[in-house]
Amino acid sequence: MTYALRKVGLLILTLWAAITLNFVLPRLMPGSPADAAVAKLSQNGPVTAATRKAIEIQLGVPNGNLIEQYGQYLKQVVTLHFGVSYTFYPQPVAELVGQALPYTLILVGLVTIIAFVCGTLLGVLAAWKRGTWLDSLPTLGGSFASAFPYFWTALLLLFFLGYVFKIFPTSGAYGVTNVPGFNGDFLGSAVNHAILPAITILITSLGGWILGMRNTMISTLGDDYVTFAEANGLKPRTVAIRYAARNAILPNLTSFGLALGGVVGGSVLVETVFGYPGIGYLLLKAVTNQDYPLMQALFLMITVSVLLANFLVDILYGVLDPRTRK
Amino acid sequence: MTITETTQDAPATSPDILLSVRDLSVVYEPRGAEPTSAVENVSFDLRRGEFVGLVGESGSGKSTLGFALTRLAKPPARISNGRILFDGKDIASIDAEALREQRQGGFAMVLQSGMNALNPVRSIRHHFFDVFKAHGHVPHDRREERARELIGKVELPAATLDRFPGELSGGMRQRVSIALALSLEPQLMVFDEPTTALDVLVQHAVMNTIRELQKAENFTAVLISHDLGIVLEATERVLVMHEGVIVEDGPSSEILNAPTAEYTKMLLSHYADPRAEVVSLPGFEDRRLRQAAGEARSAAAAPEHAPTVVTRSVSVAQESIVVSHVSKTYPPPRRGEQPVRAVRDVSFTLEPGQSLALVGQSGSGKSTIAKMITGVEKPSEGSITFGGLDVAKLGRGKLRDLHRNVQMVFQDPYAALNPLHTVEYTLMRPVVNFTGLKGQDARRRVLELLETVGLTPVEQFAAKLPHQLSGGQGQRVVIARALACDPQVIIADEPVSMLDVSLRAGVLALLEDLREKWG
Numbered sequence: 001m002t003y004a005l006r007k008v009g010l011l012i013l014t015l016w017a018a019i020t021l022n023f024v025l026p027r028l029m030p031g032s033p034a035d036a037a038v039a040k041l042s043q044n045g046p047v048t049a050a051t052r053k054a055i056e057i058q059l060g061v062p063n064g065n066l067i068e069q070y071g072q073y074l075k076q077v078v079t080l081h082f083g084v085s086y087t088f089y090p091q092p093v094a095e096l097v098g099q100a101l102p103y104t105l106i107l108v109g110l111v112t113i114i115a116f117v118c119g120t121l122l123g124v125l126a127a128w129k130r131g132t133w134l135d136s137l138p139t140l141g142g143s144f145a146s147a148f149p150y151f152w153t154a155l156l157l158l159f160f161l162g163y164v165f166k167i168f169p170t171s172g173a174y175g176v177t178n179v180p181g182f183n184g185d186f187l188g189s190a191v192n193h194a195i196l197p198a199i200t201i202l203i204t205s206l207g208g209w210i211l212g213m214r215n216t217m218i219s220t221l222g223d224d225y226v227t228f229a230e231a232n233g234l235k236p237r238t239v240a241i242r243y244a245a246r247n248a249i250l251p252n253l254t255s256f257g258l259a260l261g262g263v264v265g266g267s268v269l270v271e272t273v274f275g276y277p278g279i280g281y282l283l284l285k286a287v288t289n290q291d292y293p294l295m296q297a298l299f300l301m302i303t304v305s306v307l308l309a310n311f312l313v314d315i316l317y318g319v320l321d322p323r324t325r326k
Numbered sequence: 327m328t329i330t331e332t333t334q335d336a337p338a339t340s341p342d343i344l345l346s347v348r349d350l351s352v353v354y355e356p357r358g359a360e361p362t363s364a365v366e367n368v369s370f371d372l373r374r375g376e377f378v379g380l381v382g383e384s385g386s387g388k389s390t391l392g393f394a395l396t397r398l399a400k401p402p403a404r405i406s407n408g409r410i411l412f413d414g415k416d417i418a419s420i421d422a423e424a425l426r427e428q429r430q431g432g433f434a435m436v437l438q439s440g441m442n443a444l445n446p447v448r449s450i451r452h453h454f455f456d457v458f459k460a461h462g463h464v465p466h467d468r469r470e471e472r473a474r475e476l477i478g479k480v481e482l483p484a485a486t487l488d489r490f491p492g493e494l495s496g497g498m499r500q501r502v503s504i505a506l507a508l509s510l511e512p513q514l515m516v517f518d519e520p521t522t523a524l525d526v527l528v529q530h531a532v533m534n535t536i537r538e539l540q541k542a543e544n545f546t547a548v549l550i551s552h553d554l555g556i557v558l559e560a561t562e563r564v565l566v567m568h569e570g571v572i573v574e575d576g577p578s579s580e581i582l583n584a585p586t587a588e589y590t591k592m593l594l595s596h597y598a599d600p601r602a603e604v605v606s607l608p609g610f611e612d613r614r615l616r617q618a619a620g621e622a623r624s625a626a627a628a629p630e631h632a633p634t635v636v637t638r639s640v641s642v643a644q645e646s647i648v649v650s651h652v653s654k655t656y657p658p659p660r661r662g663e664q665p666v667r668a669v670r671d672v673s674f675t676l677e678p679g680q681s682l683a684l685v686g687q688s689g690s691g692k693s694t695i696a697k698m699i700t701g702v703e704k705p706s707e708g709s710i711t712f713g714g715l716d717v718a719k720l721g722r723g724k725l726r727d728l729h730r731n732v733q734m735v736f737q738d739p740y741a742a743l744n745p746l747h748t749v750e751y752t753l754m755r756p757v758v759n760f761t762g763l764k765g766q767d768a769r770r771r772v773l774e775l776l777e778t779v780g781l782t783p784v785e786q787f788a789a790k791l792p793h794q795l796s797g798g799q800g801q802r803v804v805i806a807r808a809l810a811c812d813p814q815v816i817i818a819d820e821p822v823s824m825l826d827v828s829l830r831a832g833v834l835a836l837l838e839d840l841r842e843k844w845g
Contacts, residue, residue: 228443231398232506233429234460236422242456243445250447321447322490 003318003325011311018303023073026296027066033292037086058084082297087289093297096282101264101301103173104278107194108267109260111201116256118202119209124245126210127217139214142207154200154273161196168196171275197274205259212255217248250321257313261306265298344513344546345372345395350408350418352387352394357402364390364403366570372514372546377537379557379578380550381593382567389438391567392516392550396435397425413513430461434507436500438519443503444491450477450502451487457509464509472509480505480535497528501535508539515540516548521556533560554593558582566590647699647732648675652708654694669694671708696817700734701725729760733808734817735801742804743792749776749803750788753810760811775806 034056041047041055064072076082082093122142126135145153162170174180175189220226221244229239268280275281279298286294317324352365364387372378382388393399395410397417410418412433417425437443444453454473458464464472474484480501491499500520507515517536521529537560540547551557557564557578564581566574566589574587585591654669672695697703699710701717710717717728743752753772757763763771776784779802792800808816 224437224442225445227398227400228435228437228503228506229445229456231396231429231435231437232457232460232510233426234456235426238456238460242448246447247445322449323446323492 004315007311007314007318011307014307015304018307019074019077019300020070022296022300022303023070026292033086036290036292077300083293085286085291085294087285087291087294093293096294097279097297097301100277100279100282103276104264104267104271104280107197107276107278108201108263108270111198112205112259112263115202115205116209116259119206120213120245120249120252122206123210123213124217124240124248126214127221127248128240128244130218130221135214138210142210144207145203146205146207148204150200150204150269151273153203154197154270157196157200158273169193170196173277193276197270197276200273201270208255209252212252213245213248216251217244220244220248223247246320250317253313253317253320257310258306260313261309263309264305265302342373343371344374344376344413346409346411347371347395348409348411350391350394350410351406352390352399352403353406354390355402355404364570365394367408368570368572369408370565370572370575372548374513374546375544376563377540377547377549377561379561379564380548380567381552381554381557381564383552383593386567387570388550388552388567389518392435392518392548395514395548396433396516398435427461429512430463430510432510432512433514433516434510434512435516435518436504436507436520438522444499446491448490449487450489450491450494453502453506454487454509457506461510463511476505476509477502479508479539495528497524497532500524500532504532504536504539508543512545514546514548516550518550519552520549522551522553529556536560566593648711649673649695649699650708650710652695652698652705652710654698654703655706669698669705673708696734699817700732701728729811731813732817733811733813735804735808743800745792747791748788749781749790749792749795752792752803753788753807756807756810771810775810776803778809779803779806781806 034052037055038047038052041051080094082097084090085093085096088096119142122138126138129135158170161167169175169192173190173193174186175193178186178189180186223244226239226244229243234243264279265283267278268284270276271278271280272284279301282294283298285291286298348369350365350368351363353361353363355361366387368391380388380391390399390403393403394405397410399405405418408418409416412428415428417428420428444450448456451470451473454476455469458469458472473487477484477486482498482501482505486494486498486502491502494502504520520536521532524532533556536547536549547561549557549561558581561578564574564576564578565572566581566587568587568589574581574585574590576586581590582594585594650673652669652672694703698705699712699717712728712732750769750772753775754768757768757771757775761768761771773784773788776787781787781799781802787795787799787803792803795803805816
């Protein structure tokens with residue numbers, strides 16, 4: 001219990017640090033969003049002081065000293081008021097993020113978990129049946145598939161399954177005629193649109209999990225407790241899963257935590273190639289359009305999700321490994 | 327106490343015989359290397375209820391034989407020939423599932439490294455339940471009761487069942503693994519060096535438990551050990567093994583008093599009665615470091631909880647280590663318990679060129695002192711100075727200087743060497759880091775070091791990986807690594823406790839030579 005409490009304390013501390021950094025860093029940058037907007041407008045002719053004032057009011061230029069600003073900022077973070085996006089003006093940032101998040105979480109999150117589970121199981125099997133085809137096929141296949149650059153695999157799949165055979169749609173998250181909502185049509189279309197990006201992520205990430213698990217498992221198979229379990233005549237399944245795999249999975253959990261944390265931020269490439277309206281796509285737009293409120297909210301969210309994922313893995317570690325609880 | 331007839335070729339069929347081994351050979355067939363024969367045409371019989379010792383040095387094939395008897399030999403080892411009749415059934419050739427079922431009520435094994443024989447993420451209770459579940463020989467509602475009974479048999483409290491292996495000491499873990507083996511209700515138990523990794527006092531207690539259990543449960547037992555003393559004390563009959571062959575088989579008393587094989591005589595001459603060394607304890611002057619092993623035994627005779635420090639001076643001069651009023655307190659292991667005071671107000675001075683023995687039973691704080699001298703741990707109170715340096719206050723950079731001069735040799739050579747690196751790489755690191763030699767010069771130095779510790783041909787050893795070395799060779803590599811940066815002080819933490827008698831003598835003699843040569 002103390003272990004969990006300590007981890008919660010650590011999480012709160014790091015969250016606070018991340019949120020504060022997110023406040024400090026933009027203020028260290030030269031210029032202001034209003035300057036950028038004025039600069040843009042001035043290309044079409046001179047900008048009057050009144051226009052400038054109007055822009056500043058629109059964007060919400062911070063008032064008060066730094067500490068007051070900080071208080072305001074914290075309040076905004078807690079109430080999820082991140083202001084208005086420039087790119088999609090006048091939509092609030094929170095709304096944009098709220099629309100994009102489910103797509104990313106479900107697509108990338110689910111696929112990351114599936115890849116981890118499948119890869120780990122295949123790795124266990126490969127190590128347990130070392131030297132047979134059950135070992136060589138997933139090991140070689142996995143490393144072969146993951147050796148391709150991500151976008152190349154994506155383009156191949158798009159070309160063949162999308163354009164040539166027209167099995168799957170080539171972009172978007174749902175058909176143009178569908179209205180988002182909980183109805184069969186929309187959900188069917190959404191799943192259909194998610195399959196290609198999902199397969200691509202799966203293909204490129206599975207190999208890593210297989211190899212990681214296989215290698216740690218082979219080293220635990222040589223451990224004395226496995227030999228002793230065999231000497232005691234435990235069933236091979238028990239030995240493989242509860243003794244060897246159970247210990248081998250521990251180091252892999254750390255990489256799983258990192259992968260989970262990267263779900264929100266690391267999906268830029270997937271979503272760009274497939275025109276998938278998730279967080280990564282939004283982030284790309286925010287960066288290319290210098291959409292500061294949107295960027296700030298997204299960066300904050302990426303940081304928080306990395307911290308949360310690592311917190312979850314830490315807690316999981318505590319449950320799975322009695323040695324860390326001390 | 328009769329010698330069983332072992333020369334006949336037909337397996338013994340008398341109901342009195344539990345295990346009958348005929349012409350058993352085991353070969354190691356590592357990939358890409360020549361196969362080597364570890365056990366050659368071994369034949370013997372074990373009677374029911376007999377307690378037999380299997381003695382030999384490391385590499386003699388005794389553990390391989392033990393693993394073969396319980397059908398635990400794994401590739402690259404392979405039973406190439408012969409029969410093992412267990413209770414009339416040939417177990418050398420039965421399939422995996424039949425073998426697995428045979429383990430309950432059949433044969434069990436206790437491994438050398440009982441510390442690592444338990445699954446670190448499984449509670450002791452579940453270890454027992456796993457065995458019960460695998461064989462179904464204990465009904466579900468009697469599991470808890472039976473587990474408590476078994477844990478009681480090895481003299482551990484029932485609360486041990488709630489613990490995880492990491493929370494138990496080495497001796498306790500070895501007891502748990504004996505209880506687990508016992509839970510199979512075996513007719514034959516093979517103990518492979520059950521006490522080697524334990525310190526002397528615990529060793530003694532665990533051996534007593536084994537002996538009492540053997541009498542009470544009346545299973546047939548095979549005790550594999552390099553330690554002739556332990557074997558002679560515990561068993562009624564001894565098989566002596568040398569280079570894969572059983573060279574002598576006879577009652578313990580005969581082996582002790584009238585050995586016939588040359589090899590047995592040699593073993594006996596290396597084996598000195600531990601009690602004799604207690605008597606000669608004050609005569610340090612000529613026995614020096616060799617004494618370390620013997621002194622550890624003396625602690626068994628006069629157990630003391632405080633670390634005992636024995637100092638003895640020889641000669642030479644450079645810089646000395648002064649340990650003054652040092653204490654080390656660890657935070658309590660669980661909430662609400664007392665903090666652990668590992669070392670309490672210890673002071674001594676180690677002069678240059680002198681060797682000093684630190685003696686005490688496990689848990690007395692010996693290793694903690696060693697760790698503090700090398701700067702791995704910081705003392706809670708007091709100070710340790712080396713020359714003008716206060717070890718406890720050194721920063722990272724200064725610690726590097728300290729390590730140039732103070733090096734450590736660890737207890738377990740297997741654990742102290744990175745299994746993924748060759749001997750050459752392992753030795754190259756300190757050579758490059760501390761002496762500034764590069765390329766060919768560094769390589770020459772590595773080979774020189776190997777020669778210094780007597781690992782020849784050096785080229786061949788340089789290319790080996792740790793698992794290809796025996797325990798003694800491994801320990802020599804560890805010593806060579808400690809020597810790599812020309813240290814002024816070498817701290818050897820139980821350098822020989824994992825090794826057998828003649829290797830022990832070899833390593834200690836080596837340390838002594840090195841000390842005389844280099845101060």
